Amino acid sequence: MYETEETQEDLLSAYFEKSATAVRHSFGRIEKELVRPAVRYIIDSFQLHPIRSTLLTIYAALSALPILSFVGFTVFVFSSFIFLALCIALLAALLVTLFSGFWLACILVFLLFLSIPITASVLSLYLFLRLAFISRQESSVRGALSRWAKETKGQFIKGEETVEAADAEPRVDAEHHDESEAETLVVGSIVLKASSPESIAKEDAATASTDGMNHTQDAKPEASS
Numbered sequence: 001m002y003e004t005e006e007t008q009e010d011l012l013s014a015y016f017e018k019s020a021t022a023v024r025h026s027f028g029r030i031e032k033e034l035v036r037p038a039v040r041y042i043i044d045s046f047q048l049h050p051i052r053s054t055l056l057t058i059y060a061a062l063s064a065l066p067i068l069s070f071v072g073f074t075v076f077v078f079s080s081f082i083f084l085a086l087c088i089a090l091l092a093a094l095l096v097t098l099f100s101g102f103w104l105a106c107i108l109v110f111l112l113f114l115s116i117p118i119t120a121s122v123l124s125l126y127l128f129l130r131l132a133f134i135s136r137q138e139s140s141v142r143g144a145l146s147r148w149a150k151e152t153k154g155q156f157i158k159g160e161e162t163v164e165a166a167d168a169e170p171r172v173d174a175e176h177h178d179e180s181e182a183e184t185l186v187v188g189s190i191v192l193k194a195s196s197p198e199s200i201a202k203e204d205a206a207t208a209s210t211d212g213m214n215h216t217q218d219a220k221p222e223a224s225s
Contacts, residue, residue: 127152130151131144131148134147134151
């Protein structure tokens, strides 16, 4: 266990040393390639052109705050306009969708009311053609009208009769189930009565009395003889 902890500590220390070495190398490279040449250039410029270098330094120091403010304001403006554009686009899309949905609902309601007279017209045309076909088959107008009325009535009432029959089937099944349960109860009660001790005693007494009467009748002819 101690060896494992020491191994982990060695690995962490090695990783830390590698990270520190990489950071030092990076900063050393930046210092050699950027910082030292810049410092050397500033020192040389101040030595060669002190007035111009001082002016540029003061100007840069004073311009830093406005430049940073401009950059921040630009980022804020861009982000605000992008956010507002997205909100306006979503709102416009929602309004257009609601407007289209409203007109779609109006069209569907109109088509519903339009389908009612069309359906009635189609049914009327079908009934008229059916009446014409039946009249062509039948010899009399009264017979054709009677057959046509029965057929039409059967077509329109068939669905209602089917529904009524479907509702009546569970009732019939329930009645048969109740009757079967009542019969089972009656038969069970009869069996229980027949198998009770009192009924068995009564049957034994009746059998004994019947046997005694038969024995007495048999004894009378023998005495007479």
